[in-house]
Amino acid sequence: MSDSVAVVATHAVPAHHEELGFWRTYVFSTDHKMIGRQFLFLGFFMLVLGGLMAMMIRWELAWPETAVPGLRWLPEPYAYEGIIPPQTYNMLFTIHATLMIFFVVMPIMVGCFGNFLIPLMIGARDMAFPTLNMLSFWVGLLAGLVMLAGFFVPGGHAAAGWTAYAPLSAKAAYTGVNWGQNLWIISLLILGVSSLMGSINYITTIVNMRAPGMSYFRMPLIIWSLFITAVLLLLALPVLTAALAMLLFDRALGTSFFLPEGGGEPLLWQHLFWFFGHPEVYVLVLPAMGVTSDILSTFSRKPVFGYHAMAFSMIAIAFLSWIVWGHHMFVSGMNPLMGTAFMMSTMVIAIPSAIKTFNWLGTLWRGSIRFTSPMLFALGFVSNFLIGGLSGIFMASTPVDIFIHDTYYIVAHFHYVVAGIIFALFASVYYWFPKMFGRMMNEPLAKIHFVLTYIFFNATFFPMHILGVGGHMRRIYNPTQYDFLHPLQPINVFITVSALLLGLSQITFVTNFFWSLFGGKKAERNPWKANTLEWAAPSPPPHGNFDALPVVYRGPYEYSSPEVEDDYLPQNRPLITQSSAPRTH
Amino acid sequence: MMSWLPENVSTFGGEIDSLFYLIYYITGAVFILVTVLMILFLVLYRHREGRRATYSHGNTALEITWTVIPAVILLVLSFMSVSSWGRIKAHAPPADFQVQVTAKQFNWEIVYPGPDGKFGTADDFQIDNDLHVPVNKVVHVHLKSKDVIHSFFLPNLRLKQDAVPGRDILVWFEATKPGKYELPCAELCGFGHSGMRGWLYVDTPEESAKWVKENWPQQ
Numbered sequence: 001m002s003d004s005v006a007v008v009a010t011h012a013v014p015a016h017h018e019e020l021g022f023w024r025t026y027v028f029s030t031d032h033k034m035i036g037r038q039f040l041f042l043g044f045f046m047l048v049l050g051g052l053m054a055m056m057i058r059w060e061l062a063w064p065e066t067a068v069p070g071l072r073w074l075p076e077p078y079a080y081e082g083i084i085p086p087q088t089y090n091m092l093f094t095i096h097a098t099l100m101i102f103f104v105v106m107p108i109m110v111g112c113f114g115n116f117l118i119p120l121m122i123g124a125r126d127m128a129f130p131t132l133n134m135l136s137f138w139v140g141l142l143a144g145l146v147m148l149a150g151f152f153v154p155g156g157h158a159a160a161g162w163t164a165y166a167p168l169s170a171k172a173a174y175t176g177v178n179w180g181q182n183l184w185i186i187s188l189l190i191l192g193v194s195s196l197m198g199s200i201n202y203i204t205t206i207v208n209m210r211a212p213g214m215s216y217f218r219m220p221l222i223i224w225s226l227f228i229t230a231v232l233l234l235l236a237l238p239v240l241t242a243a244l245a246m247l248l249f250d251r252a253l254g255t256s257f258f259l260p261e262g263g264g265e266p267l268l269w270q271h272l273f274w275f276f277g278h279p280e281v282y283v284l285v286l287p288a289m290g291v292t293s294d295i296l297s298t299f300s301r302k303p304v305f306g307y308h309a310m311a312f313s314m315i316a317i318a319f320l321s322w323i324v325w326g327h328h329m330f331v332s333g334m335n336p337l338m339g340t341a342f343m344m345s346t347m348v349i350a351i352p353s354a355i356k357t358f359n360w361l362g363t364l365w366r367g368s369i370r371f372t373s374p375m376l377f378a379l380g381f382v383s384n385f386l387i388g389g390l391s392g393i394f395m396a397s398t399p400v401d402i403f404i405h406d407t408y409y410i411v412a413h414f415h416y417v418v419a420g421i422i423f424a425l426f427a428s429v430y431y432w433f434p435k436m437f438g439r440m441m442n443e444p445l446a447k448i449h450f451v452l453t454y455i456f457f458n459a460t461f462f463p464m465h466i467l468g469v470g471g472h473m474r475r476i477y478n479p480t481q482y483d484f485l486h487p488l489q490p491i492n493v494f495i496t497v498s499a500l501l502l503g504l505s506q507i508t509f510v511t512n513f514f515w516s517l518f519g520g521k522k523a524e525r526n527p528w529k530a531n532t533l534e535w536a537a538p539s540p541p542p543h544g545n546f547d548a549l550p551v552v553y554r555g556p557y558e559y560s561s562p563e564v565e566d567d568y569l570p571q572n573r574p575l576i577t578q579s580s581a582p583r584t585h
Numbered sequence: 586m587m588s589w590l591p592e593n594v595s596t597f598g599g600e601i602d603s604l605f606y607l608i609y610y611i612t613g614a615v616f617i618l619v620t621v622l623m624i625l626f627l628v629l630y631r632h633r634e635g636r637r638a639t640y641s642h643g644n645t646a647l648e649i650t651w652t653v654i655p656a657v658i659l660l661v662l663s664f665m666s667v668s669s670w671g672r673i674k675a676h677a678p679p680a681d682f683q684v685q686v687t688a689k690q691f692n693w694e695i696v697y698p699g700p701d702g703k704f705g706t707a708d709d710f711q712i713d714n715d716l717h718v719p720v721n722k723v724v725h726v727h728l729k730s731k732d733v734i735h736s737f738f739l740p741n742l743r744l745k746q747d748a749v750p751g752r753d754i755l756v757w758f759e760a761t762k763p764g765k766y767e768l769p770c771a772e773l774c775g776f777g778h779s780g781m782r783g784w785l786y787v788d789t790p791e792e793s794a795k796w797v798k799e800n801w802p803q804q
Contacts, residue, residue, distance in 0.1 A: 087776040161773050167750060168733040168775060174690070175775055260751025266734060267749065300630070306643035331736065333749045336674035340667050347659040351652060357619065358651040359643070364626040366639035371631070379627070386619055390612035397608060397662060399601045399669040403743045406736060406771040469589040471740035473771045477779035484591060484740060484767050560638040567637060 020543075028138075030130035031543055035137050036116030037436065040429075042141060043108035049148075050099035053092045055503050060084050062496030064478040078156065086477040087176065090159035093475060095150070097162035098184065101284065102191055103144055105421055109287040110195075110233075111140065113428055114202055114226045116436060120534035120541060121223050123211025123550045123572070128204040136197040143191035150183040158184035161475065163277070166258030166269040170250040185248045192237045192244075199237075202230035211533065211572075213552030217311070218571065220532050220556040221304060224311050225290025228318045229283050235322075236279040243272035267332060274325035282321045285385075285417060286314055288424030289356060292378045294556075295427050296360055298530045299375035300367025301567045303557035306359040313352035313359075320349040330401045339398045346396040353389050357382065368560070368567070372528070373446035377427035380454050384423060388416030391465065406475075409468025415461045426453070426509065433513075434527050438540040439520030445512045452505035459498035463491050529568045532556045536572050594762040594787065595742035597673045602743070604669060611658060677757040681722035688728070688735035688748040691777030693768060699801055708802045714783035719793045720763045728754045736772035739785055747772055760787040 020029075029035060059068045067082030078088050115133065119126055127133045150157035157180040160169035164184070172178040206227045210219070219227075247269065249255040256262025258269045297304045304310060326334060326342030360382050369375070391413040395401045404410065426449070433441050470488045472479060479485045479492060526535035533552070537545050550572035558569040569575075593602055630638075685696040685704055692713045699708030704727075718724045728737055730748040737756065738745045746756045768783035788796060 085776075086779060090773070090776060090778075159776070165734055165773070168773065174733050264751075266751065300638060301632075302638040303640065303642045305641070306648050309643065309648050331745045332734075332747045333752055333754050336670065339674070340670060343666060343670075344663055347663045350659055351656050354655040355648070355652055358647075361619065361622055361626065362643065362647065364623065364630060366641070367626075367630045368632045368636060368638040369627060369630050379623075383620070383623070386616060390616055393612055393659070393662070394605065394608050397604055397666040399666055399673060400605050400608065402673070402745050403601055403605070403740075405745055406738070466589050471591050471738075473738065473769055475773045475778065476769075481780045482767055482769060482782065488589075557642075560640045562640055 028134060030126075030134045032115045032119050032127045032130070032133060033436070033541060033545075035133050036112045036114075038137050039107045039111030039115060039140070040436075042137075042144060043104050043112060046099045046103035046107070046144065050096050050104055051503055051506070053096040053099070055500060056084060057089065057092050057096060058496040058499040060089055060477065061479060062493045064480055087156065087159060089477045090161075090175075090475070091157045091177075091180070094158050094161050094184075095147075098147065098158075098188075101162065101280070101418070102188065103147065105284045105418065105425070106195065107140065108425055109291075109421065109428075110226070110229055110283065111137070111198065113222070113287060113291070113432070114198065114229075116432065117222060117534065118202060118205055118226060119209070120435070120537060120545055121220055121532050122206060122209060122214050123533045123546070123552065124205060124209040125544045125546070125549070127201050128209055129201050132197050133201050136194045136201065139190060139197065140194035143187045143194060146183055146190060147187035150180045150187070153179040153183065156180050163273060164247065164269075165273075166247065166250070166264075166266050167260070170247060170258045170269075172251065182248065182251060185244050185251075189241060189244050189248075192241045195233050196237055199230035199233040202226060203234065206230075211550050211552050214533075214571075217308070218552055218555045220290075221293040221307070221310055221314075222287065222290035225286040225314055228314050229286050232279045232283050232286075232318055232321065236276045236283070239272055240276035240280075243269060243276070246272075267329070267334065270329055270332060271325070274328045275322075277328070278325045279318075279321045281414075281418070282317055284421055286317070288381060288421040289314065289385075291424045291428045291431075292360065292381050293356075293363070294532070295374045295378040295431055296363045296382075297557045297559060298431075298528055299370045299372055299378075300364055301370070301559045302363060302367040303555075303559055304359070305362030305365070306355075307555065307557065309355055310359055313355045316352040317349060320345060320352070324349055327396060327401075330398050331405050336398075343396055343398045347393075350389065350393060350396065353385075357386055357389065372430075373441070373443055373450060374427045374431035374528075376447065376450040376454075377423045377430065380450065380457075381420060381423035381427065384416050384420035384457070387462075388413055388420055391416060403471075404468055406473060407468040408464045408472045408474060411474055412461055412464035412468055415464070419457070419461065423453075423457075426450075429513070431528070432534075433516065434523030435534055435537075435539050435541070437517055437520075438523055439516050440523050440527060441516040441520060442512050445508055449505065449508040449512065452508065453502065456498050456502035456505055460495055460502050463495050463498075467491055467495075526570075529566070531558055531568055531570045533571055536570060591740045592762075593741065593743060594760050594764065594766070595739075595744065596759040596761060597669075598741075598743035600669050600672070604665060607665070608662065611662075677725065677755060678723045678759075680725035680757070682719055683725045683727070684716065684718070685727045685729070686716065686737060686748070687731055688737070688770065688774075689731040690733065690775050691770070691781035693737075693770075693781075693783040694731075695783070697801065700803070710801045712800075714768075715786065716768060716783055717786045717788055717793065717796050718760060720760055720787050720789055723757060723759050726756045726758075728756055733774050734772050735770045735774045735781070738769050738771035739766060740769075741766045742785075745771055760785075763787045763789045763792070 072082040155177045159175045159177050168174050246257040250257050256264040258264045293304050323345045327346045330339045523539040533550050552571045560567045561569045687694040695716050697710040698704050699710050728748045730750040735748045742758045744758050766785040768785050770781040
């Protein structure tokens with residue numbers, strides 16, 4: 001649908017462009033932009049599913065063992081007259097987390113924006129391996145289908161949490177789930193292949209295909225973040241793959257890697273899982289940080305404050321992310337001395353995160369700030385990341401973690417960080433929608449979307465800190481079963497009402513997105529007057545992206561430069577003499 | 586937020602709580618500082634016609650400042666945490682009272698050594714979900730699991746320890762106030778995880794003697 005717009009809007013057709021049929025254009029496309037869009041729609045679909053599951057979880061916590069409205073159609077044993085039983089509840093939070101992490105944030109932030117932006121922002125015509133890129137999407141989609149199939153097998157879907165702690169996950173008898181858990185494992189194994197193909201492609205493309213003049217330190221920070229993310233994925237995924245294979249062997253072949261009665265070790269799973277899992281957190285958040293840096297700079301009309309500090313702090317985060325995994329295991333029975341070591345490394349990783357936050361503030365300082373919808377969402381990301389970063393210090397401290405581990409304090413913390421990525425995600429969609437689809441989104445509706453999302457996001461997740469401080473455990477089905485949690489129940493109700501409103505607020509986004517896709521104002525090449533190379537290409541860019549491959553003369557953030565009258569200076573604009581007036585678009 | 590913490594009745598709970606308060610005040614101050622600056626910048630430097638943003642790529646002195654200050658704060662917090670952690674985890678004080686707790690889907694199986702003070706003898710006393718301990722005595726809990734990982738959580742004692750199958754993990758506490766406290770499982774352990782709960786009874790010497798007399802096998 002969007003490329004029909006592309007054909008009309010494109011005047012300059014690159015020399016090697018050839019007409020492709022429907023299947024090669026929309027389905028089995030090797031064009032990085034179409035693959036990016038495919039990842040976007042996959043992510044959106046899963047976001048809706050994951051969001052609906054969150055609503056069901058919240059309903060259960062606020063009004064335990066009452067019928068969820070509109071859920072009476074669900075067959076037994078998934079629900080009884082709309083009432084969710086504990087087994088379904090466990091299934092819901094397991095799959096909610098799995099979808100949000102592996103099938104929403106990764107496909108959208110890494111799959112969609114990585115694919116769409118890398119060639120455009122480094123000045124390449126496509127990815128290094130277009131066919132591998134296409135395979136990466138289709139393998140990813142297959143993983144998604146296998147994951148969803150888990151709902152339709154006897155015994156239901158995996159119910160051991162997204163962390164799948166063994167032995168609970170290693171033996172069907174412990175959860176009563178047989179094929180659901182197997183499919184969960186198989187799906188993530190397949191998804192690992194997809195991510196691996198993607199990351200090889202990203203790394204190769206960034207290393208080899210940068211336009212003339214695009215040195216590493218002229219790359220936009222979003223490209224830096226995607227580059228580092230790809231390296232993290234490449235190194236972390238094999239560990240998850242190995243761990244998942246061992247878990248599958250334990251379940252299907254009785255190997256007992258993680259089962260003590262057969263000589264196995266349950267904590268081995270946790271070590272392997274978190275050795276992957278902690279870098280994974282940064283896989284999710286680094287692209288969000290990159291996007292935020294770019295958008296704050298564009299709309300402050302000011303260079304990113306401390307570009308090198310920003311790039312190096314991301315590299316530091318990437319290195320340190322390999323040696324902090326044990327902070328998930330302070331109360332697991334691991335040697336307390338290891339707890340001390342992991343606390344130290346965890347405290348150290350807070351430093352580069354602090355540096356990033358202060359540099360974002362520095363970018364705003366003495367800027368000329370325009371409150372567009374991408375800017376508002378980027379600011380929202382900073383404000384949420386601040387809370388999520390600071391709350392992390394509590395659990396980094398081993399003695400404090402004894403109390404707050406496995407409580408809602410943890411749930412609050414990682415939602416501020418990981419669910420907070422949704423702000424960077426929306427910022428990216430509002431910012432690059434004109435480039436992706438050739439049309440502008442509706443700005444007033446986008447601002448309403450921001451205000452509602454910001455208010456209800458905080459109303460949902462902030463009170464979870466209070467629950468956690470009160471000792472409210474994670475993953476419990478019915479808080480009213482515990483006497484000491486009774487005084488906290490009104491907070492649970494408040495959170496649920498806020499979460500439902502947060503969900504409803506997203507209607508503004510869905511409406512805006514689909515309406516703008518067909519009826520939005522036609523976008524010019526550079527609607528935000530930004531510097532990076534993607535804005536030099538037509539909106540949307542045709543196959544091959546650029547009329548002529550750009551040459552890069554400077555860094556990506558030359559806003560309000562004294563060299564030109566305009567408050568922006570694109571990376572590809574030559575400045576030879578004073579008389580060569582800036583080109584107008 | 587402080588008033589939401591459950592009442593603390595353990596000897597080391599106060600130490601955990603004061604670390605919690607300390608981090609709370611520090612992070613609270615940082616949060617207010619950054620938020621106020623951010624709002625201030627957003628208002629002061631909003632776009633107005635005729636004013637141009639300052640062309641600046643950063644400031645090395647500032648970068649060093651905001652790297653070093655958080656580093657020093659985090660280092661201090663680390664050292665304070667290490668000494669606390671050591672006191673709580675590294676050396677358990679000698680036991681006045683011992684008990685075995687074995688977690689299973691979805692109960693706490695509690696074994697008292699009986700009058701002879703030894704486990705595994707005929708006078709052991711076993712009961713599900715009722716943990717009686719004397720007040721102001723060091724209690725050693727030998728924590729095990731029969732099936733999956735559970736987590737032994739005593740919110741009022743600021744104590745949490747996973748029970749891992751295949752292991753015997755020693756945890757200790759000393760309760761300072763008699764009463765009845767909840768003992769939930771804090772690690773997902775299956776469909777009955779929610780509601781897996783025992784009770785900790787911290788008894789006065791009189792209550793303790795009475796309970797032993799009524800329940801334990803007599804010598």
